[in-house]
Amino acid sequence: MSKARASLGRTAGVHIALIAYTLVALFPVFLTIVNSFKSRNAIFREPLALPTPETFSLIGYQTVLKQGDFIGYFQNSTIVTVVSIALVLLFGAMAAFALSEYRFRGNALMGLYLALGIMIPIRLGTVAILQGMVATGLVNTLTALILVYTAQGLPLAVFILSEFMRTVSDDLKNAGRIDGLSEYAIFFRLVLPLVRPAMATVAVFTMIPIWNDLWFPLILAPAETTKTVTLGSQIFIGQFVTNWNAVLSALSLAIFPVLILYVIFSRQLIRGITAGAVK
Amino acid sequence: MNPSDTKTTDISEIKRPWRWHILVFLLPALIVYTAVMILPLIETLRQSFYNTVEGQYTFVGLSNFNVLFGDPRWAADFWNALKNNFIFFLIHMAVQNPIGIALAAMLSIPKLRFSAFYRTAIFLPTLLSFVIVGFIWKLILSPIWGVAPFLLDSVGLKWLFAPWLGKPDTALIAVSLISVWQYIGIPMMLIYAALLNIPDEVIEAAECDGVTGWSQFWKIKLPLILPAIGIVSILTFVGNFNAFDLIYTVQGALAGPDMSTDILGTLLYRTFFGFQLQLGDRSMGATIAAIMFLIILAGVSLYLFVVQRRMRRYQF
Numbered sequence: 001m002s003k004a005r006a007s008l009g010r011t012a013g014v015h016i017a018l019i020a021y022t023l024v025a026l027f028p029v030f031l032t033i034v035n036s037f038k039s040r041n042a043i044f045r046e047p048l049a050l051p052t053p054e055t056f057s058l059i060g061y062q063t064v065l066k067q068g069d070f071i072g073y074f075q076n077s078t079i080v081t082v083v084s085i086a087l088v089l090l091f092g093a094m095a096a097f098a099l100s101e102y103r104f105r106g107n108a109l110m111g112l113y114l115a116l117g118i119m120i121p122i123r124l125g126t127v128a129i130l131q132g133m134v135a136t137g138l139v140n141t142l143t144a145l146i147l148v149y150t151a152q153g154l155p156l157a158v159f160i161l162s163e164f165m166r167t168v169s170d171d172l173k174n175a176g177r178i179d180g181l182s183e184y185a186i187f188f189r190l191v192l193p194l195v196r197p198a199m200a201t202v203a204v205f206t207m208i209p210i211w212n213d214l215w216f217p218l219i220l221a222p223a224e225t226t227k228t229v230t231l232g233s234q235i236f237i238g239q240f241v242t243n244w245n246a247v248l249s250a251l252s253l254a255i256f257p258v259l260i261l262y263v264i265f266s267r268q269l270i271r272g273i274t275a276g277a278v279k
Numbered sequence: 280m281n282p283s284d285t286k287t288t289d290i291s292e293i294k295r296p297w298r299w300h301i302l303v304f305l306l307p308a309l310i311v312y313t314a315v316m317i318l319p320l321i322e323t324l325r326q327s328f329y330n331t332v333e334g335q336y337t338f339v340g341l342s343n344f345n346v347l348f349g350d351p352r353w354a355a356d357f358w359n360a361l362k363n364n365f366i367f368f369l370i371h372m373a374v375q376n377p378i379g380i381a382l383a384a385m386l387s388i389p390k391l392r393f394s395a396f397y398r399t400a401i402f403l404p405t406l407l408s409f410v411i412v413g414f415i416w417k418l419i420l421s422p423i424w425g426v427a428p429f430l431l432d433s434v435g436l437k438w439l440f441a442p443w444l445g446k447p448d449t450a451l452i453a454v455s456l457i458s459v460w461q462y463i464g465i466p467m468m469l470i471y472a473a474l475l476n477i478p479d480e481v482i483e484a485a486e487c488d489g490v491t492g493w494s495q496f497w498k499i500k501l502p503l504i505l506p507a508i509g510i511v512s513i514l515t516f517v518g519n520f521n522a523f524d525l526i527y528t529v530q531g532a533l534a535g536p537d538m539s540t541d542i543l544g545t546l547l548y549r550t551f552f553g554f555q556l557q558l559g560d561r562s563m564g565a566t567i568a569a570i571m572f573l574i575i576l577a578g579v580s581l582y583l584f585v586v587q588r589r590m591r592r593y594q595f
Contacts, residue, residue: 014388022397025401025403032415048429090307095307122315125322125568127322151312212524214527234528
């Protein structure tokens, strides 16, 4: 009896601690979104209150949509992220297949070479990357960002995907070979569909740093037409520092897509981290 | 490669024609990765040995490094950034790991209700960009808005409040804690996964021997999750030593107040790209990038060759 009560007390304590930290984690985001829907006076007078019919205001969003080309920024971010992920997945899966399927001279060395980029951040090569982009005329194009993010995402993609491809049964592939399928057909028609869950994990992992990156947009593509959401909101907020409605609305606009995607993919993401990361 | 290995490949090469498809599979990844990542990295390292002397771009050996370490115009900034970067890292390790372990330990309690919800909620900040996180906290900690003093007042701690981000002696701590707040999800998840991987038999055996509660955590679980803590630490190390975005967003490129939050990433940006009156300097930028490369390389090697080898791994 006393033991049961003690464990009940312990469970309650755990819940209190977890709820407290959850509040710490969510409160800033909540505060930003709530206040973005309030009038300027209400933001300052009662920052913690929910918007009421009297204090509700969309003035911030109106300013943001009028002054900044947020739709354009979203478009840029989406193009860069989607194309980079597609390239990382395609090239990464191809390389992972070569490494996991065939024994050839230098296989292990090649794997090691491609894995270097997992630990060494691509940012350290920025000086020469910028020179290269200037030389090829790619500065202020989305192509420059796509190339950089593809290179950045490949090492981890190859690493994770080759681990998974080793688990695809050899009998299946050999049956395909006997049926006269080419190596390309085996890869695209037999192996790729089987590693789809791993591809989804890689896609989510690749997406977050690309969408959130500030460094490369700032250095390689700061032009108005190529700004990403992250850079766009950074500059916009910098200019409108004193317009709290606009700042809070811009922040909320930058949060919403991440929030929506997270609600959809959180299971996938968390399963990916907990299953694959610690090995 | 050992001799027997070469022999088998030799035989297979005799049997099979040159397998073009391997090259086709490897080439796209190899080209993009080499051209955009590896070659620029090597080129950047090379440029750290070059500088413009009397209008001529020439090889100068280690003199860029000498300037960075000893020249009064550079050395103060550099050592300041390096010191701050180490403090930044130490605060991460000291705050993020214990909280991450505690959260993971609580989440891994069997049959805990709502644990999926807690996990999802606590991980959310990790997904937000530094720009969002930086500005949100800048607003919350701002004395103009007054959310932070208001909250502290409600628990009777209003005297504690100060414009932390604006004071040179607290700004670095405040920025580090913001970064910890954002990234706590990663240690939490990795350690949580490690805790889940401990087989039930081990825990049951411990319970049979009367090892429960706290002593069970310290004596059984903690040693088993050390590898995960090692991974978290090296990820944090690499992340911290090329951090830039958060400081740039919260404190600007000058990493104020009075350079008190300047770390290597912001120093690299200012040096290489230029800021306000300061012109961009490619060679010195490359030199700072080379130092960052060496620091990260040293950390990763230390982890791979010393920490990971020494760490006992338990096979179940």
